[in-house]
Amino acid sequence: MKKEILVLMLCTMVIIMPFTQSMLEGPQEVEEWFKELPYKKEKVTKLHFYFHDTTTGPSQTAYQIAESNVSNTTVTQFGRTFMFDNPLTVEPDVRSLRIGKGQGFFGAASFEEPRFLMNLNFVFTQGKYNGSTLQFLGTNPIFHRVREMSIVGGTGVFRLARGIGSAQTFFLNDTSSIVEYSLMVIHY
Secondary structure (H helix, E strand, O other): OHHHHHHHHHHHHHHHHHHHHOOOOOHHHHHHHHHOHHHOOOEEEEEEEEEEEEOOOOOOOEEEEEOOOOHHHOOOOOOOEEEEEEEEEOOOOOOOOEEEEEEEEEEEOOOOOOOEEEEEEEEEOOHHHOOOEEEEEEEEOOOOOEEEEEEEEEEHHHOOOEEEEEEEEEEEOOOEEEEEEEEEEEEO
16 A cells, blocks of 8 residues: 555655646647747736845755855955755745745955845745746845845746845845845736
């Protein structure tokens, strides 16, 4: 009986996994989508959520992966780089509904002020955007009240996305931060 349950669970996972993290369309369906592009109308979507970054402790979500030979000698820790896999939630409380993950890397990229170069991917895992992604690239002067970064692409519902993401620190201490994101996304 245990073998049958295990086989059933594995089969269920194999069937469900593509639905949770990716679009079901293959290359031919994407090509057809592009053929219809001249007839599609652009949409503007507003999104709002919270990004939880933890650099130490039992709930750590960001890990240092590199540093330069001057990182420890500069005020800004120039060259220190982290890779992260952070929860995205609908409320500032990390226990609120998770809608996805913020995945990517950031590195200290300025000698003058704390400023990160960020490559950030929002991977949506819940609701109508499940399986879709948004890609950000830009500079993040982390002590400015509001930071603006470019949306440079997307997948799934957000194919050919472009737009602006505004980041505002909601909470910050020595080990973690909560960043509030407000996005204006143009897509088809």
